[in-house]
Amino acid sequence: MMRTGWKVLALVGLGALTASCKGFNASSLTRGENILGKLSAASAEAKTCKKLRAAPSVQEEYALGGALAINFVRRGGGLLLDGPNDALHRYVNVVGKNLAAQSARPTLEWTFGVLQDTSQFNAMSAPGGYVFVTRKLLQGLENEGQLAGVLAHEIAHVTLKHAIHQYGDAKVKTCELVTYGEAVLSPTAVKVLSAGRNGDGTLDLDQDPGLLGHLSEKTIDLIDKGNAKEQELEADRIAVELMLSAGYTPDDYLALLAKTKDGGSTFANHPGKDERRRNILAHVQALKQPAGAFSGLATEGLRSPPLSPAFAAVRGGNNPRGVAKDGK
Template sequence: MMRTGWKVLALVGLSAVTTSCKGLNTATLTQALDKVNTFSVEAQRCEKMHADPGVQEEYALGGALAINFVRRGDGLLLSGPDDALHRYVNVVGKNLAAQSARPTLEWTFGVLRDTSQFNAMSAPGGYVFVTRKLLQGLENEGELAGVLAHEIAHVTLKHAIRQYGEAKVKTCTLVTLGESALPPSAVRLLSAGRDGDGSLDLDKDSGLLGYLSEKTIELIDKGNAKEQELEADRVAVELMLSAGYTPDDYLALLAKTTDGGGAFANHPGKDERRDNILAHVQALKQPDGAFRGLATEGLRSPPLSPAFAAVRGGSSARGVAKDGK
C-alpha cells in the first residue's frame, strides 16, 4: 500500500536525523524499524475484515443503508392506497425470497416516492427498494418479479457485503497507521475487530456505523462489477422459475430500458444481459426440454394487482387487473 510506503520512508528519515556525528544511532534505527514492523503486522490483520460479517452486523449495516436509500428516494409510499401497493410488493418479493438461498432473512420490500429515477436497489439484511418511476413502467407482475428477483440475488450473492468489506479494510488500515479522524470509541471498536475475527458490533457505535455506511454507499454508487450483474441476472431467472414466473417478462422489461441509464447505468448492455439470460435458461433445461427440478407447465405472466392503480393514476391503467380478477 502506498500510504504504508510513505510511513516507512518517514520513519527511516526520522532515524537519519537522529544519527550522531560519530555514526549511525543504531538504537534509534532499531526502534524505528520495530515500529514499522508493528504497523505492517497490524495492517495485515485488517485483511481479515474482508470476511463475511455475522447476521447482526449485516442487519445493522443494511438498516443504515436502507435509511440512506429512503432519504434519497424522497421517502416511502405507505399511506392510503399506497399501503395496499406496499403490501402487494412485499407479497411478491417475499414469495421470491422464499425460493432464494437465504430464505430466513427478514426480507423487507419498499416503494420509494422517487418519480425521476427508473431504479431499484438492495442492501444487506434483505432490504429491497423500487422507485415509483420504475413501477410506472411495468406491464405485469412478471416484470415486477424480475426486478425484485434481481435485487434479491444481489443480497444472496452478498455483493454489497464485498463492498462493505473493502470499506472496513481501508478504514482499519488508516486507523492502524494513525491517519484516521475517527473518534476514540470507533478506533477501539475497529482495533478490537482487527485483533479479533474481523467482525464489528456496529450497534455499539453509531458514529462508526454511519462512517462505514457512507463509505459503502460510495462504492455502491460506482456500480457492481459487470460479472456481478450478469450473475445476479442468472440467479434472478432461477428465482422466477421457482416461483412460477416466465423469464420472458424479465426480458421484456430489459428490452424497454436504455443502456447506460437509470437503474442500469453501471450494468452490462441490455443485449449482453439478454444473451446471458437466454443462455442460462437453455443451460437449465434437461435434454427433454424440462427445467431441472422445475416444471415448465404453469409458468405464468399474471396481471398486476389493482393496488398498482396507486402509481398509475387510475384503475384503467394498462396491466392492472380489475378488483376480483
C-alpha cells in the first residue's frame, strides 16, 4: 500500500518511533528539533538492522524450528503416531536418522514425522532438524530408496540452512518496520531485537514468545513462496551424496521425481523434473572415480530395499506392492 511522504513524516513526528529497535523517546522532541533529522536518524538506524542476518545460535535455531514444526503439524492435520502408525513413525525415523548421520550436521536432534495430510504430495523441513512427509507422499512410494531420497532432500535443506536464510530476511524486515514505526511489538520484543542488533546479531527468542510467533509467521510466509531454483538443485545434489553414503541407489530418487508434476502450488518454484534429473545424473557422474582410485562415495553395489511392513498402515491392503512381508 503506497504511503505519501507526509504520512511517513506524520508517523515519525507523532512518536511512532518509540517502538523502534533502539527505543526512541518521543518526549525528547522539542519545538526546536527538526523532524526530518529524526527521520534521517531512523533511516540510519534501520540500516544497522542488517546485522540480524547473522547466523543464529543453536538455541535460537531450535526455538525457530520448533515453532515452524508446530505450524507444519497443525496445517498437516496432525501426526500419525498412534496404534499401527507408531511402527511407521519409528521406521521413518530410523531411515531418516541414518541419512542425517551422514550429513554435515549429524549432531542436530533430528526428528522425522508423518503428517495426516492425504491431499498434498509433499515434504518439508525446519531448522533444528525437523523433517515431515505427508501421508499422501508415503502412499506414492514404491521402495525404501524413494523414501530415503525424499528425506535426504529435506535433510539437505536443513544442513544448507535455506530456511535460516529466509528467517534472517524476516528478522531484518521486522527490525526495519519497527524502526520506522510501521510495526508494533511489545517492549520486551523491541528490547530483544535491539540487543541482537547491537550485539552479535543473534536473538534470545525465549525472552518473548510473541516475537518468536511473529518471526516464525513471517518466515512461514517466505517458505510458502518456495526456495530459489538453485537451492532446490543444490539440495538434490546433497541428497544424492547422503543416499550414496547410506548405500541407496539414486535411481530410486530419480524414479520418484519422474512421478511428480512440474509446477502447481506445491512445486511452483521447483526446477522442472527434467532439469532435476540432468542435475542429479551429472553430479553422480562427477562423484565417480577412475578405476582403482579410492572413492569416498561408492556408486556401485548400492541397495534398493523394500519398504517396511509398517507401510501397510498407510497403503492399505495386504502386503501392497513395494512393502516387505514380515521377516522377509
